[in-house]
Amino acid sequence: MNISIEKKRSDCSVLPKGWQREEVLRKTGLTAGKVDVYYYRGVRSDASLVPPIRQTASIFKQPVTVYKTQESKVKTDQKHERTGDKQEKPKQLFWEKRLEGLTACDANGVIGTTSLPKYIKPLGPYTSDATTIQSLATALHVSSQQITGQTGSKQAIMENPGVFLNPEQPLIAAVTITKEDVRRQEERVKRARLRLQEALAAA
Template sequence: MSCEKRKFECTALPKGWQREEVPRKTGLSAGKIDVYYYSPDGKKFRSKPQLARYLGNTLDLATFDFRSGKVNSLLMRKNKKQRGTQFDYSRGIRNDASLVPPIRQTASIFKQPVTVYKMQEGKVKTDFKHGTQEKPKQLFWEKRLEGLRACDADGTEFDGMELPRVLKPVGPHVGEETVLQSVATALHVSAQPVTGQTGSRSALERNSGVFLNPDQPLMQAVSVADDDIKRQEERVQAARKKLQDALKKSLVLAV
């Protein structure tokens, strides 16, 4: 496999657009290919949403495959079936007209005060046999966030983070990017300890719908020892010391 960058014309985009393939050389994802696009004036684009925001209404990218740089026939057939669905790449939201709840039109007479007379007491009892009913959670919903990254004020996307080697993804076609989003969501939303998936890797790959715990991130189970906490505290103290020294130097220079 070649480890050099490759750049060539992209025929699926207007004349002058170029597509670049850059292999990763370090980290757990070494060998993975990152794809970038360059406009005729040299502006770099890292994702399909960013590309769509730049092109606007001049080109329909609904059937454009960002990874391969070609028009995907499968996406074209899917797009024809979902005529009532539109995707706003600038916001990352899918608008489906079939999912919009109908608005109930109420006659003005029903807006007047009404007196209720009960003829008999209701005999319906609330069943608490199974406890509080919670809304079911979708499996692998974090994969919908793949390819979307935070941007600065100029629209340039921030580089992705590299996870520690101990955090290993589990589940079909789950990569580092999905694991990072899954862990961040669990730390932000979940009130229970974040431990990862306790099921075996082979069981999760064979039947994720049965063995996957949706309350935990899509990574193998990890345990944090006291030594790990101590090393992290030492790194935090060292970073604070460097910041303190830098502030002192800046104050001396200002005086």
């Protein structure tokens, strides 16, 4: 156990929720003994991918002026201090709203929309296929869980999505992949391989 503290990282009641304060002691050089203070937004360790909401890199690792209290010390909020990994990150619902009305385009104009397969059913207070696709694509990229869609009661979700919508799952009704679905997909792959083989033979 160290007596001298070289790094100290903690939540802090005077900061917006989810932000942490880190104090780092300079150990060498002409300025040894000085303390640099950094503020981090609490980012989960599995957040290597995040939903496509713009984030500005410069909010990390910035020097910040310290305004001290009269006791010359910023008090740490013990009530909120973390004891382990139990911190639960607030999940944002309906983030897809931020992207509504936006479309991908290139020099030739808007890039055509994609339509949903029949067995993907939108669910929730959203109507457009584009939003549903964004939701599903993000879940497939980001989630470390299996993607099942919303498995709760459809009526309950529609009446009170803030409570009953599962934020870990995309805005689609529960999807069941049957053995027949798997067989059809395998069939499709086999046909595609055959056509490729024929094309190579003809060349």
